[in-house]
Amino acid sequence: xxxxxxxxxxxxxxxxxxxxxxxxxxxxxxxxxxxxxxxxxxxxxxxxxxxxxxxxxxxxxxxxxxxxxxxxxxxxxxxxxxxxxxxxxxxxxxxxxxxxxxxxxxxxxxxxxxxxxxxxxxxxxxxxxxxxxxxxxxxxxxxxxxxxxxxxxxxxxxxxxxxxxxxxxxxxxxxxxxxxxxxxxxxxxxxxxxxxxxxxxxxxxxxxxxxxxxxxxxxxxxxxxxxxxxxxxxxxxxxxxxxxxxxxxxxxxxxxxxxxxxxxxxxxxxxxxxxxxxxxxxxxxxxxxxxxxxxxxxxxxxxxxxxxxxxxxxxxxxxxxxxxx
Amino acid sequence: xxxxxxxxxxxxxxxxxxxxxxxxxxxxxxxxxxxxxxxxxxxxxxxxxxxxxxxxxxxxxxxxxxxxxxxxxxxxxxxxxxxxxxxxxxxxxxxxxxxxxxxxxxxxxxxxxxxxxxxxxxxxxxxxxxxxxxxxxxxxxxxxxxxxxxxxxxxxxxxxxxxxxxxxxxxxxxxxxxxxxxxxxxxxxxxxxxxxxxxxxxxxxxxxxxxxxxxxxxxxxxxxxxxxxxxxxxxxxxxxxxxxxxxxxxxxxxxxxxxxxxxxxxxxxxxxxxxxxxxxxxxxxxxxxxxxxxxxxxxxxxxxxxxxxxxxxxxxxxxxxxxxxxxxxxxxxxxxxxxxxxxxxxxxxxxxxxxxxxxxxxxxxxxxxxxxxxxxxxxxxxxxxxxxxxxxxxxxx
Numbered sequence: 001x002x003x004x005x006x007x008x009x010x011x012x013x014x015x016x017x018x019x020x021x022x023x024x025x026x027x028x029x030x031x032x033x034x035x036x037x038x039x040x041x042x043x044x045x046x047x048x049x050x051x052x053x054x055x056x057x058x059x060x061x062x063x064x065x066x067x068x069x070x071x072x073x074x075x076x077x078x079x080x081x082x083x084x085x086x087x088x089x090x091x092x093x094x095x096x097x098x099x100x101x102x103x104x105x106x107x108x109x110x111x112x113x114x115x116x117x118x119x120x121x122x123x124x125x126x127x128x129x130x131x132x133x134x135x136x137x138x139x140x141x142x143x144x145x146x147x148x149x150x151x152x153x154x155x156x157x158x159x160x161x162x163x164x165x166x167x168x169x170x171x172x173x174x175x176x177x178x179x180x181x182x183x184x185x186x187x188x189x190x191x192x193x194x195x196x197x198x199x200x201x202x203x204x205x206x207x208x209x210x211x212x213x214x215x216x217x218x219x220x221x222x223x224x225x226x227x228x229x230x231x232x233x234x235x236x237x238x239x240x241x242x243x244x245x246x247x248x249x250x251x252x253x254x255x256x257x258x259x260x261x262x263x264x265x266x267x268x269x270x271x272x273x274x275x276x277x278x279x280x281x282x283x284x285x286x287x288x289x290x291x292x293x294x295x296x297x298x299x300x301x302x303x304x305x306x307x308x309x310x311x312x313x314x315x316x317x318x319x320x321x322x323x324x325x
Numbered sequence: 326x327x328x329x330x331x332x333x334x335x336x337x338x339x340x341x342x343x344x345x346x347x348x349x350x351x352x353x354x355x356x357x358x359x360x361x362x363x364x365x366x367x368x369x370x371x372x373x374x375x376x377x378x379x380x381x382x383x384x385x386x387x388x389x390x391x392x393x394x395x396x397x398x399x400x401x402x403x404x405x406x407x408x409x410x411x412x413x414x415x416x417x418x419x420x421x422x423x424x425x426x427x428x429x430x431x432x433x434x435x436x437x438x439x440x441x442x443x444x445x446x447x448x449x450x451x452x453x454x455x456x457x458x459x460x461x462x463x464x465x466x467x468x469x470x471x472x473x474x475x476x477x478x479x480x481x482x483x484x485x486x487x488x489x490x491x492x493x494x495x496x497x498x499x500x501x502x503x504x505x506x507x508x509x510x511x512x513x514x515x516x517x518x519x520x521x522x523x524x525x526x527x528x529x530x531x532x533x534x535x536x537x538x539x540x541x542x543x544x545x546x547x548x549x550x551x552x553x554x555x556x557x558x559x560x561x562x563x564x565x566x567x568x569x570x571x572x573x574x575x576x577x578x579x580x581x582x583x584x585x586x587x588x589x590x591x592x593x594x595x596x597x598x599x600x601x602x603x604x605x606x607x608x609x610x611x612x613x614x615x616x617x618x619x620x621x622x623x624x625x626x627x628x629x630x631x632x633x634x635x636x637x638x639x640x641x642x643x644x645x646x647x648x649x650x651x652x653x654x655x656x657x658x659x660x661x662x663x664x665x666x667x668x669x670x671x672x673x674x675x676x677x678x679x680x681x682x683x684x685x686x687x688x689x690x691x692x693x694x695x696x697x698x699x700x701x702x703x704x705x706x707x708x709x710x711x712x713x714x715x716x717x718x719x720x721x722x
Contacts, residue, residue: 025502056533059521061521065491065494066498069492069499070498072492073495075499106462
């Protein structure tokens with residue numbers, strides 16, 4: 001085990017994947033000798049050469065189109081989109097190409113080797129173009145998987161799984177905790193399963209569901225709730241597509257209450273999907289309305305960022321409302 | 326330690342003191358033509374093709390005419406939902422494919438059935454896709470003409486325009502780093518070249534050294550929009566120069582010129598590990614698709630002018646000049662294939678369709694739990710309403 005921050009864990013996963021398989025290539029804007037604007041790809045070019053880790057021209061649709069071609073050919077591309085806010089020029093390539101390659105060809109061709117990495121989320125004074133959480137758009141695309149780690153250990157294990165998974169994966173990285181999240185990470189190669197949620201804390205009174213940097217917010221709120229005698233069960237979804245409805249519903253059947261927290265705007269956020277599924281499957285076990293503590297339905301603000309964020313205090317208020325309902 | 330080089334992005338730029346705006350860097354890019362409309366050879370220095378190649382191209386052009394004619398009729402009779410003919414553009418597609426090797430990947434737009442036929446796709450295979458039956462390799466998931474065949478290195482067609490262009494750059498990069506002695510050819514129209522993916526793909530291929538042949542079929546129309554409402558520059562070829570891509574413009578109705586240009590492009594792409602752009606100037610004599618009626622946007626006289634430039638007639642005249650034309654053999658070839666198409670069509674339309682279970686396969690490598698649950702619910706519902714949904718293979722009638 002070594003102490004690493006989340007960025008170092010991602011870099012370590014990339015080194016591990018590239019060393020284990022010469023087909024793994026890393027591409028994106030500034031990922032070459034510069035190592036990416038966040039340094040996630042530091043030293044990859046020096047270690048593995050320019051052919052395997054290379055800068056691309058500044059074109060997101062081109063990066064994903066190019067990576068789709070690489071993946072179809074048999075290479076294992078890991079494409080970086082510098083900020084998730086800038087992924088939208090590539091939306092067509094992801095929806096109409098990456099995700100449909102296998103289906104439309106009856107399984108003759110696929111882009112399963114592709115992993116797209118992108119930092120996402122707010123809390124860094126980035127305003128609307130360096131803070132968005134666009135995960136819900138991508139959970140609406142049959143054919144891709146969406147994965148989000150919450151700490152360095154999860155980041156390395158989930159990224160290695162994503163790179164080796166036979167389906168294309170969008171790997172969103174919570175950039176607010178890139179350096180703040182530090183933990184023990186095994187030096188060796190390991191994988192964590194996709195499609196499975198993780199119970200971060202066992203509890204009895206209410207289930208709190210989140211992902212990425214918001215898991216820490218849930219932990220903070222749960223700690224304060226405990227002082228009020230409320231026991232929270234915390235679930236990190238880890239995979240949003242497909243998502244672990246079984247684990248979440250089992251937890252809600254036990255606690256009778258559910259709170260979902262995400263930074264993205266509340267309307268049509270992924271919390272809506274979770275709430276709909278839970279009310280279908282857990283209707284008779286629910287003791288109170290499902291709570292969604294989310295971003296406002298506004299563009300991501302700058303100077304009012306603190307007020308906008310679904311923070312621990314808002315989460316605690318919703319926990320109390322749910323328990324006292 | 327990172328080695329840094331001093332860079333000078335002004336190095337190749339000359340200074341001027343005249344206030345002068347530039348629009349054309351040079352004269353219009355010339356068009357390579359090796360056969361005139363009478364099929365006469367126009368160059369004495371150019372390399373030629375052999376009789377077998379020329380004959381195979383010629384026969385494949387005939388085959389595609391027969392296939393297109395029959396399938397447009399089949400659509401009119403309501404036997405298939407949609408079709409898209411490539412009449413007038415056969416030389417641009419077939420002669421370029423003929424200049425490739427079988428291990429070269431072909432990525433197309435949708436009007437390149439000639440490339441697939443040249444590679445050996447059978448009439449039965451065409452029919453199975455067109456009828457979306459149980460033998461369709463796409464499992465009945467795509468509209469007619471969205472062919473794909475892994476064994477023939479022909480990437481499955483997708484409808485969104487231009488998406489294959491950056492993919493072809495990436496595919497060729499993969500071929501290069503895997504040490505394959507192969508290139509990727511990417512076909513698209515002059516309309517699709519307005520898409521962002523065209524610009525992304527060409528630039529990336531140039532910057533990253535991808536052995537890709539980009540072949541633009543400039544057929545004058547994007548559905549109803551004529552080329553002069555699509556762009557004002559010197560066509561698509563000039564853009565290649567702008568991106569630093571080796572470029573050639575060719576008479577797309579001259580099979581020999583297309584063949585030689587593509588052969589040269591392939592050699593350069595492989596030897597120099599770089600992309601090449603070919604702009605084939607041609608004309609879509611056909612409607613855009615069976616959903617289109619060109620009489621509402623172009624005049625008959627214009628079509629007649631291009632009929633006179635018919636690539637098939639021109640090639641036939643050339644074969645006659647070369648004393649390679651065997652009229653009886655050609656007639657027999659066409660007769661055989663006319664019958665074959667009719668026969669295969671009747672067989673394909675009677676084939677069963679795919680089982681309902683295939684609705685959830687190939688979304689992911691394995692069917693995930695949520696899709697299995699949705700499939701089970703769907704099957705229960707259909708079973709409860711047996712007369713309200715089309716019968717699929719394996720269901721009780």
